[in-house]
Amino acid sequence: MPAADPQRPVELRLRDALDAAAVGVPRGALSGSVERLIERYRAGGAAAAPILTSPTDVLAYAAYRMPATLAACRSMLRHGAFRLPPIESVVDLGGGTGAAAWAALSEWPEARVTVLDQVGDALALGRKLLAGEAADVEFASWRVGAAVPAADLVTVSYVLSELTPDAQRSLVAAAAGAARRAVAIVEPGTPTGYRRILAARTALLDAGWRIVAPCPHQHPCPLREPDWCHFSARVERSSLHRQLKGGDLGHEDEKFSYVVAVPGDSVDGAVADGGGAEARILRHPVKRKGLVELQLCRPDGSAGRQVVTKRQGASYKQARDVRWGDAWRL
Ligand SMILES: C[S@@+](CC[C@H](N)C(=O)[O-])C[C@H]1O[C@@H](n2cnc3c(N)ncnc32)[C@H](O)[C@@H]1O
Incomplete structure (x- = not known):
């Protein structure tokens, strides 16, 4: 793959890589996978087996979801990152095709990034998508419950919803156990996604971590049902995206909930809440x-x-x- 132009915005570089990966792949097969995946993710609930079951599923997922998960991860890191020290290494848990890796690299281009996931086809596509980027990224097989290598930043992007509550707790604990400087967790911006983020936030606070974003405090969340804390990122839709997901609009708004935390005893923690x-x-x-x-x-x-x-x-x-x-x- 030719080297991508680093001056081109990351969203467009990802779009180019997705378009290239989809060349020659029948649109009907991809649309079929997109329909099935949308239905599965809408239904929610923990997955007893991987949801992405073939190279077609993986490419379909990347084409219709990655631009949105990249946008959510970029917003999350931008909101949290200005309080963080330079990040030299990142581990992305359940990283799939690498959306959080793209986001982290747009913030810290020199970082060493490791993407871990259970689906080999997702890792293979992730590697291919990033091939044109001048980036130090490794993709490796991993399952929730296995050891997590240490890194400055550990990201968990759109993974908790696929896990049982026990596995969610274990993943958040593993992320915190491996992170030297920060943990960043993002979920869909739905009331249930927010509740999973709230549980992760509570677990991080209980473990002595300090919240950097979005909360400007360490108190309980003040929002009461039917309200919930979520944000929105604008995603420009490519023609591939429109072909696969239908609809005429040139953009969509990705709603997401997230938390970024740092160890409570770190220097970064001292300024985490913006000094009040x-x-x-x-x-x-x-x-x-x-x-x-x-x-x-x-x-x-x-x-x-x-x-x-x-x-x-x-x-x-x-x-x-x-x-x-x-x-x-x-
Ligand atoms: C919805 S996708 C999100 C992918 C990527 N993080 C993103 O933001 O686009 C959920 C990912 O979590 C991974 N995953 C779910 N359960 C897992 C488990 N038990 N062990 C490892 N990976 C898991 C899936 O294989 C899938 O790649």
């Missing part, structure tokens, strides 16, 4: 003439509305530019 000076924006800011309404999660562990008016000058200017998921300086 930052809140997290929990919804699309509502912009009206002369005012912006923000929904915030605050450093004191509360959540609620803040209205910023034109009279507040610099704050108002800042409020006009912020987006759902950003930090808000108080």
Whole structure:
């Protein structure tokens, strides 16, 4: 595969790699797999056996999901990463075709990345997709419960939903056990995905970890049903994506819930919550003439509305530019 142009945005480089991998593969077979996978993931529930069962499934998954999981992982790392020290090594658990690896490399291009998964075909495609990138990545066979090699950052992207609650707990503990500097876990931004993230967050706090993002505090989550903490990442759809998933829109919005944590005794942990000076924006800011309404999660562990008016000058200017998921300086 020719070397990818590093100046080209990572989303487009992934798109090129997916298009190249799909050349000559009958669209009917891929669409059949996409339909089956959408149904399976919608049904939810732990999987007794791997859900991706063939090279076609794996390519279908990569083509219709990877751009979205890359976007979610990139947002998560961008929100959390500015508090992290330089990351030199990453282990991605249940990494499949490598979406989190692409995201980590876009943040830390020099990092050594290891993608671990139970599905050999997913690892093989992941390797092929990254072949044109100047990146130090290894793909290896692994199952939840097996030892996890140590790394600065351990990522777990869209994996918990496939596991029993016991296996989820064991995976989060294994991720924390192997991570030297940070753990980053992301799930679909549904109420059930959020609940899995909440359980992971509680387990990390109980184990002495400190939350870096999205929460600007270490208190219990202030959101109450039917509300839930989730964010959104815009994904531009390629023609391959449109062919496989149908629909005319040129983009879709990937909803995700996540947590990024650092060891409680690390220097990074000391500044993890923004020194109590930052809140997290929990919804699309509502912009009206002369005012912006923000929904915030605050450093004191509360959540609620803040209205910023034109009279507040610099704050108002800042409020006009912020987006759902950003930090808000108080
Ligand atoms: C929905 S895919 C997510 C893939 C990738 N992390 C991403 O974000 O696109 C879930 C992945 O978890 C892996 N997985 C699920 N259960 C596993 C287990 N028990 N051991 C290892 N990998 C597992 C699957 O093989 C699959 O690649």
